[in-house]
Amino acid sequence: NAGVMQNPRHLVRRRGQEARLRCSPMKGHSHVYWYRQLPEEGLKFMVYLQKENIIDESGMPKERFSAEFPKEGPSILRIQQVVRGDSAAYFCASSLGTGNSPLHFGNGTRLTVT
């Protein structure tokens, strides 16, 4: 049973380009979460999605960042016009979403903006 799959593992973008990060949840999971982690720091919540719906985007910057989780296919975190401060590890997690169930994380995408 495959876990949460994220790709690419590493992504290098120049300032001003777009970054697209993909996440396929665990089989049977319909809830997806995106977190961001800076070096030596904890994970900061960005956005929580259920199939085709954004449940909570309170941690995601209003500009340049967007997320989707379509009916078919992976969840996408999109960062437009990247800046150096966007360099970080971005982790996706999924859960069953029923009651208190743990989040299962992928191994992240490390974004470097040059």
Added chain:
Amino acid sequence: GESVGLHLPTLSVQEGDNSIINCAYSNSASDYFIWYKQESGKGPQFIIDIRSNMDKRQGQRVTVLLNKTVKHLSLQIAATQPGDSAVYFCADLPGPGTALIFGKGTTLSVSS
């Protein structure tokens, strides 16, 4: 705002010792807590969870203690091994339909 924090950023122990990692949380409404382990270059890995109607839960070599009175959570690792070296995060769930809130982490170093 709410926050989940850890008391110590680093903890160094000898192989075979017991380790205790502490965490304080601020939201008294939180009713679900999880400990994660993160190794270098990897995502957080689930270790153990506990609900607010419990004060202790045991797993394999790990025990989580919850003290709701002082809003304190701890992770105990018995007979710590070099493979336990990692960063440990506590996380809490503020309520239904919310996402986990993470603390900053404690780096556990185990020497042989």
